[in-house]
Each structure stands twice: as structure tokens, then as C-alpha cells.
Amino acid sequence: MDISRFNSRRFLVTGLIVLVLLALLATLPFYGSAYSVILLTSIFMYIVITVSWTIFSGPTRYISLASAAFFGVGVYTAAILGKVLPLGVVIIIGALLSFILALFIGVITLRLRGMYFIIFTFGISELIKNAILFYETHFSLTVGRWVPRVDQTTVYYIMLAIFVALMLTTYFIRHTKWGLALQSIGQSEEAAAHRGINVTWVKVITFAISAVFMGAAGAIMATKWAYVDPRIAFNPLLSFLPVLMAIFGGMSQIYGPVIGAAIFTYLQEILVTKFAYYYMLLFGIILIVAILYMPNGLVGLIQKRRKRGPPEQQAST
């Protein structure tokens, strides 16, 4: 938040590291194995969902469990339009539809706070899932759909592009008045309104922006999976995982959710095929331990180690 960071040396160093990392990631398909491309694609998928979730839920403390709905809308956009429209258009439509759904949810949930908002967002994801399931079994007569497959490298590049766009958006939001407005809403909605912030507008638009990236991620992942059904596309885990990953990583810094998502997705990739039940068990244990002992996530631990003055203002739940 401090302006001095812009002209400090630390800013330059950080910028340089980011550029080198980006260059390494962009050239990965040339030197990395096919597996590493696939692994990084799914890591970026979770990072995108987690960081998008944090844009809205981090500062405002409204816990949304609608991530699966936004992701699933993207998936189904690709499943329905994938055969008739070019990939880029499909992704943009998926993102737009998620945006519209989020606007709709945002506008109708204005009166709901705290627990009601959480269970409402969960309910709406499950409603959409069950409605599509009902439609498919009664009218399409098949539960799943085939999506035109796209090669892994293209999927990887598009996911990387979504990730970069998302990080830029997040950075922009955090370092402008908009981000400050979000934080003050999280601390006290009434005080924020008295300060002249259009609370409703800021909340709804941020929520919708966060959905854009989830929708885009869903649309591109559908082409990777090739087969989708409502249970895959609207899997409630897609709503729970980002919450855990963001808390585990810590939400006070922009890189917290990124680290959290990367670590968890990697764990999932190596454990889930052989020890699925143990993975989920471990997942539950880490979730509880993180909430009990690491209220500020990994970022909090790192900052404690460094002991650079008083801990920063927290945006976490």
C-alpha cells in the first residue's frame, strides 16, 4: 500500500525476479517435460481460482462458496459452444457469463451478511449443478458432454495468460483507492458508507471481476479434460479448496494465495492418485491446524521470521 515501494530498490529487485520467473514459465514447453506442462497447468488453475477468490473475499471477509458455480459456468460454456466457436471467443464468453452470474448473485445477496451469504453462495452453486444434472438426464439423455480437445501446450499458455492478467488486476486493485475501499468495507461496512464509498457498487463489481477469471479458467480446463459432467464442473471442492489455499498461504500479501495454491496442488498431484483418502484426510488436518495456529498463513510465518517491525495490517478472516 505504501507509495515509497514504487521507487525503492526492493521494488526493482522484485520486478526483476517476476520478469525472470515469467520468462522461465513462458518457455517451459521448450525445455520442460510434457508432464511438467500438465502439472503447471493444474497448479495455475488452482492459483487462478484461489487468487480470484481472494480479490473479493480477502479484504471484505465475505466468504464466498460460489467459486464452483463460476468455474462450472465456464466449463459448460466450452462444452456447449466449443464445437461452433473459436477457442478465444469461447473463453471470453465463459468469462462474461460468469461475470453476469456474479453480478446477479451480488445484487440479490446485498441484504445477506455473514453466515447467510456463505450458505447462499454454496446453495446457488449446488442449485445450478442439480438443475443442469436434471436437464441433462431428462432432456439431453446423457449426463456428460464431450468438449473438443485442445493440445496441452495451448492450454498451458492460455492458463498462463489468464494468470498474468489476474495478477495484474489484483495488483492494480490492491494499489488503488478501490483496494482501500474494499479493505474499509471489510473493517466496517457502515463506516465505509459514511466515508462516501458506494459500498454496494464496490462489492458487487469486485465480486463480478473475481468471477471473470474463474469462468475463463473453467472454459479452458474443459478443453483439457475433453469430457465433463455437472459433478466435475460444479464440484463443491472447487469452492472449498480456494478458501483453504488462501488461508494456508495467507492473504495479507499478494503472493500468499499463490504459494498456498501451488503447494496444495502439488501435494494433490502427487498424493491423490495413490492415496486419495489420505490426501483428503491430510487436507482436513492442515485446514484445522492452519486456522488454529496460523491465522495469517505462511505469509504470517515468513513475516514473523523476518521480524520487520510490527506485523502488517491483516486482511484475512
Added chain:
Amino acid sequence: MLVTALDILIAGLIQGGIYALIAVGLNLQYGVARVLNVSHGEFIMLAAFITYSLYSLFGISPLVSLLICGPLMLLIGFLIHRTLFQRLRDTSESIDIFEGNSLLASFGLLFIIQNIALLIWTANIRGYSYLTSPVNLSGAIFPENRLVALLFAVVISLGFYFFLMRTRLGKAIRAAAQEPTTAGLSGVNIKQVLAICFGLGALMAGFAGALISMTREITPLIGLNYTIIAMIVVVLGGLGSITGSLISGFILGLIGSIVTYIDAGLALIAYYVIFIVLLLVKPTGILGK
């Protein structure tokens, strides 16, 4: 036609009895202890599997298991609250933050309990036959076990209602629900009462689980569905209103059996639609203030 109506009515009541039971449990945990326990259904599932194992391994009657599962879940719930949720309550800055944190912690519990159950019992569908002889209720035919389940659900719910209204502990619980701080000042051991409330919620889940295993096939994955149904019933009846939960349990059960009669695939959708419309129109529920 009349028989069909009777069929739907009784099926709805049977379903509703279970719904009322699990909703009362969840309502106690959220209404008093402020924990929106999404692992509620996992306690139901656990009790169902314990009942199943006791019956299939040792031939212990499910109705006896009821008396084992209930207290066991009460104890587990009590201990979980004393160790996990009380600590969260102490460290959270405000009640809103506690609600968020406890919700996430209960997600953790959900994954832990569910996957332990998957490791023990695997994902296979299990079931057993108990009291299956048909009973003819003036044309509508139901297996005995369902009617026994309904009877027990009603007796347990009413028993619990009187416990809340007539006993000293019940009074303490109601006081803690209204004003935790003031209740603490007037001599209610608030930590103990909150843990007991959470435990009693788990007790209800334990009873419901044992009854469910008698009438339905079970897998370790059934929990979340029951949690969601309990949540819908609680919101329908009003958060914190035990009477509301009891009545709404039967209302939702009846709606469910009517919709199932039209098309079985629509039941869950109907529940969600009711839920969402309710949250938008009257989030305080039919009996809420």
C-alpha cells in the same frame, strides 16, 4: 387416489421425522454455540456406520445401537468443542470472525471424518435388513422399520423439546442462546454449556444416523446431503428456533415426498429453490423474529 395421497403423506412424515431430528441438532450448534457445523452430516454418517457394523458383526439391534451411538457422539462433540471450537472462540476477535473460522474448521472436520470412514468402510454401498415386514396402513404399505424410525424420531424430538423447556440445563442453554454474556454473569458456566450444546447437536446426529441406517443404504459420502438438508430446514424454521426446526422438518419432508412423487430427480432442486427464495424473501424463517 386416496391411497396415493396417504402414501405421500406418510412417506413425507417419515422423511420429515429424520429431517426434524437433524435440523434440531444443527440449530443447537449454530443457534447457541455459533458453529455452522458443516460436518454435522458426517456425525450422522458415522453413527449410521457404527450401527451397521454392530448389527452385521455382532447382531446388535439398531435400536440398542441408538443408545450407544447417541451418547458416543455426544461425547465426541463435547470434546471437539472443548478442544477446537472453544480455542477458536478465545482467539477470534469478534463473533463474526469466530463464525467464519469455525465454519472453516468444521470443513476440516468434514474431510477428516469422511476420509477416516472411507478408509475403514470403503466407498461401497452398505445396508442391512431389519424389521422389513410390510405394514398396511389402510391401503398405504410401508416396511416396519420406517414406521419405527418415525416413532423414535418423534419421541426423541419431543423428549428433547421438554428437556430444553423444563430442565435447569435446558434453561441455561436457552439463556446462553439469547445473551451469552449475561447468562455467564448470572452464573451459567458458559464454556460448559456451549460444549454441551455442540455435544447435544452431535447426539441428535447420532440418533438420526442410527435410524437412517435402518431404513436406507449408506455410504461414507451421504453426510453432506444431510448437512445441506438440515441447513435448509434450520433456515426455514428460523435460526435459533427449536420449534421452528421441528415443524419445518416435517414441512420439508412433505414437500420432498410430493415432489418425489412427481419426479424423483426434482426433490433436491426443489429444496434448493425453497432455500434460496427463503433466504432472499425472509431469511429469518417462518418462526424467526
